[in-house]
Amino acid sequence: MIETDILIIGAGPTGLFTVFEAGLLKLRCHIIDALPNIGGQLTELYPKKPIFDIPGYPTVQAGELVQNLHEQIKQFEPGFTLNEIAQTIDKQEDGTFIVTTDKGTRHHAKAVAIAAGLGSFEPRKPQIENISDYEEKGVEYFVKNPEQFRGKKVLIAGGGDSALDWSIFLADIAAEVTLVHRRNEFRGALDSVEKVQALKNEGKINLITPAEITGIKGDGKVESLVIEQEGTVFDKSVDYFIPLFGLTPKLGPIANWGLEIEKNAIKVNNALDYQTNVEGIYAIGDINTYPGKLKLILCGFHEATLMCQSIYNRVNPGKKYVLKYTTVGGVQGFDGTVKEAEKAVVKSIE
Amino acid sequence: MSDVKITIIDREGNKHEVEAPTDMSMNLMEVIRAYELAPEGTIGTCGGMAMCASCQVYVLNENQPLPEMGDEEEAMLSEAFNVKENSRLGCQLAITEDLEGLEVEIAPEY
Ligand SMILES: Cc1cc2nc3c(=O)[nH]c(=O)nc-3n(C[C@H](O)[C@H](O)[C@H](O)COP(=O)(O)OP(=O)(O)OC[C@H]3O[C@@H](n4cnc5c(N)ncnc54)[C@H](O)[C@@H]3O)c2cc1C
Ligand code: FES
Numbered sequence: 001m002i003e004t005d006i007l008i009i010g011a012g013p014t015g016l017f018t019v020f021e022a023g024l025l026k027l028r029c030h031i032i033d034a035l036p037n038i039g040g041q042l043t044e045l046y047p048k049k050p051i052f053d054i055p056g057y058p059t060v061q062a063g064e065l066v067q068n069l070h071e072q073i074k075q076f077e078p079g080f081t082l083n084e085i086a087q088t089i090d091k092q093e094d095g096t097f098i099v100t101t102d103k104g105t106r107h108h109a110k111a112v113a114i115a116a117g118l119g120s121f122e123p124r125k126p127q128i129e130n131i132s133d134y135e136e137k138g139v140e141y142f143v144k145n146p147e148q149f150r151g152k153k154v155l156i157a158g159g160g161d162s163a164l165d166w167s168i169f170l171a172d173i174a175a176e177v178t179l180v181h182r183r184n185e186f187r188g189a190l191d192s193v194e195k196v197q198a199l200k201n202e203g204k205i206n207l208i209t210p211a212e213i214t215g216i217k218g219d220g221k222v223e224s225l226v227i228e229q230e231g232t233v234f235d236k237s238v239d240y241f242i243p244l245f246g247l248t249p250k251l252g253p254i255a256n257w258g259l260e261i262e263k264n265a266i267k268v269n270n271a272l273d274y275q276t277n278v279e280g281i282y283a284i285g286d287i288n289t290y291p292g293k294l295k296l297i298l299c300g301f302h303e304a305t306l307m308c309q310s311i312y313n314r315v316n317p318g319k320k321y322v323l324k325y326t327t328v329g330g331v332q333g334f335d336g337t338v339k340e341a342e343k344a345v346v347k348s349i350e
Numbered sequence: 351m352s353d354v355k356i357t358i359i360d361r362e363g364n365k366h367e368v369e370a371p372t373d374m375s376m377n378l379m380e381v382i383r384a385y386e387l388a389p390e391g392t393i394g395t396c397g398g399m400a401m402c403a404s405c406q407v408y409v410l411n412e413n414q415p416l417p418e419m420g421d422e423e424e425a426m427l428s429e430a431f432n433v434k435e436n437s438r439l440g441c442q443l444a445i446t447e448d449l450e451g452l453e454v455e456i457a458p459e460y
Contacts, residue, residue, distance in 0.1 A: 045396055118391060124460065127431055159429050187425035245429060248402065248460070249395060264391035289390075 002079060004030035006311055007099055007109035009086045009254070012040020014285030014300030015115035016069040021308040023076030024326065026334070027315060030079040030107060032086045032099070034120035034252075039066035041117055041286075042297075044247065053298060065297075075333040081105050085120050087253045095280055102253075111311045114259075114266060114276075115300070117286040118249035126157065126243045128216055138222025139241050149174045149240060155225055157213050158244035159183060164192040166242065171204045178206040178236065180213060180227065216241065257281075265289035273310030274303050280314065282307045354447060359410075359455040360387045370445045378449075379405035379440035382456065392459045398441035403430035405440035406457035415448045431460045 006022050008015045011033035019029040037043050042062035050059045057065075084101035089112065091097055099107045123141035125131060131139060143149075143166050154174040156167050159181040165188075167179045179196065186193050199205040208229060215226030217235065224237045251264055259276045260267040266283035268274045270290035274282050284307055285300035293299075312321050331339040353369040356378070360366065370381045379394045382405070396402035400422040409416065416438065419427075423442040427433050437457065443449070 045401065046399065049399075118395060124431070159425070181428075183428040185425070185428070187421075187429070245431075246402070248404075249391070251391070263389055 001098075002030055002081070002105070002107045004028050004079065004107065004109050005315055006030075006111050006113055006308075007032070007097065007107050008078075008113045008115055009033075009099070010040060010115035010117055010285070010287070011035070011038035011080070011082070012115060012117045012285060012300075013042060013065065013069060013297045014117070014304055015040070015113070016066070016073060017301050018113055018115060018284070018304040018308065019073040019076050019078040020069075021305045022311070023073065023334075024331065025308055025312045025321065026332075027308065027311060028078075028334070029076065030081070030109070032081045032084060032101060032107065034083070034085040036083045038070060038080070038082070039063070042066050044121060051297070053296065055298065075331065075339060077334065081107070085252060086116075089257050089281070091278070091280070097280065110280075110315050112281045113304075113307060113311075114254060114281065114283040114287055115285045115304070116252075116254055116283075119251040119254070119264075119287070120249065121247035122250050122252070123243075124245040124248045126213065126245060128213060130216060134216050134218065134222050134241070137220065138218065138239060139216070139243070141243065143170075143242065146170065146173055151175045152239040153237065154178070154240045154242060155180060155213075155236065155238045156242045156244060157181070158246075159186045159188075160244065160246065161188040161192065162246075163244040164188040164196055166244065167205055168192065168195050168199065171199050176206070177204070178208060178238070180208045180211050182210055182212055184209045213241070213243070254287075259283070262289055265293075270303075274307045275310065282311070352447075354445065354450040354452070356381065356449060356451075357410075357453040358382060358385075358387055358407075359453075361456050361459060370449070372445055372447055374445075376445045377441050378407065378443040378445065378454070381445060382440060388456055388459075393456070394441065396441075400426045400439055400442055403427070403439065403460070406430055406432070406437055407440050407443075407454040408434055408457060409436045409438055410453040410455060411451065414452050417442075417444065417446075417448075432457050 005027040006029045008018050008031045011031045022029050047063035049062050084103045086099050087102045088100045097109050097112050150173050153176040155178040156163050157180045171177050200207045211229035213225050214228045217224045224235045266288050268283050268288045274284050276283050284303040286295045353371050356370050358366050368385050393404050395404045403426050423439050
């Protein structure tokens with residue numbers, strides 16, 4: 001079991017910055033995220049977009065901000081459980097919490113900070129009636145282990161970068177790769193589109209456009225797909241169907257944790273410390289709501305700071321925390337070393 | 351500059367006549383959000399970058415002058431679900447005087 005002071009759900013900017021504010025108060029953090037990479041919306045939706053409203057940065061690229069946040073928190077050595085969804089939460093008799101992920105990883109913490117943003121990103125599933133019957137029985141929304149497809153007949157659907165990239169990658173591994181897209185044009189890096197064209201010319205990728213998958217057939221596992229192409233309908237035998245239509249955020253399991261929810265967001269006590277209706281569970285950043293809430297990175301940072309003060313009092317009852325500016329005391333890692341702010345040059349006046 | 355009147359049918363089939371300002375550089379997705387015609391978190395997920403299609407609408411009047419579809423919008427609509435001939439992305443429709451009298455229906459959530 002992973003032990004920590006604050007368990008943070010969500011590795012977006014709010015979750016990441018929490019580690020820093022908690023670290024100043026000598027509280028340890030562990031972060032869970034459903035995605036394999038940290039950064040939340042900044043990494044997933046707009047890594048190359050410039051942001052203009054982070055104090056002190058006239059402009060900063062979203063991806064760069066995430067890198068800097070990561071750099072800033074390294075000294076507090078947060079733990080990460082990535083690629084796993086926080087699924088259940090159990091409050092213990094002593095007021096601590098156990099959070100378990102969809103893969104069964106258990107985390108024990110004194111407080112839980114939900115920084116889950118828009119929720120967890122889930123694959124957008126095509127509207128094929130019986131598709132859920134075949135999930136993990138030939139229908140795969142992610143390519144986790146390419147070796148799984150070695151020597152198999154694979155059909156990929158979609159028109160974006162991941163559909164192109166995986167078609168190219170699997171062309172060397174699978175026995176047969178078919179790419180189906182609703183249009184003749186693909187939206188992706190020019191280089192990838194050209195590679196797919198070349199592989200098609202070599203006969204290594206079958207391209208079926210403009211077309212759609214409208215049905216799945218098979219006895220207990222995918223055996224063939226129904227394809228509709230400009231009015232004609234035909235079956236194609238395949239071993240695997242990989243629909244790649246991007247990700248969509250869903251509030252997910254958090255919706256079932258007994259927290260007060262309003263308009264897809266968790267209600268918190270904003271006058272005080274961003275605590276939810278369950279003592280010890282906080283919600284900060286885009287996931288929370290209160291009168292006047294603004295969904296901005298800056299606001300998430302502010303909420304994280306106030307929340308950490310409250311958690312400090314919860315973890316250290318009776319101890320009074322005195323606010324010290326980091327420029328005065330420097331930043332102390334858990335090893336006790338002081339990462340001091342550089343002193344200005346002092347020059348004697350003659 | 352004045353406001354324009356737009357009719358929006360929400361996902362429950364209710365009709366709303368709203369006034370949208372032409373001088374605040376808003377787009378139709380933002381108008382729908384501002385009037386709370388779709389639940390928070392179900393529209394405008396990508397922040398208006400033509401990347402999520404959560405703001406898809408069906409344009410109901412035939413002769414409405416509308417801006418041409420850009421490559422991004424066209425590409426997103428080619429991948430989105432529930433797309434019809436009259437589909438547009440709300441975030442790509444800037445509120446201008448041309449939109450006076452526009453009638454749209456918000457596409458189902460996906
Ligand atoms: C296109 C666009 C442009 C933007 N531009 C700006 C801007 O210029 N300035 C600004 O201040 N803001 C901007 N924003 C808003 C900003 O991105 C958000 O306010 C910010 O990302 C919120 O951070 P967060 O950490 O609260 O949540 P998120 O960034 O959404 O991160 C939440 C994380 O939690 C994870 N998660 C959710 N549920 C679970 C679960 N059950 N288990 C495990 N993990 C889970 C998710 O996978 C995700 O990684 C923009 C947003 C968009 C879409
Ligand atoms: S808001 Fe995402 S496509 Fe319009």
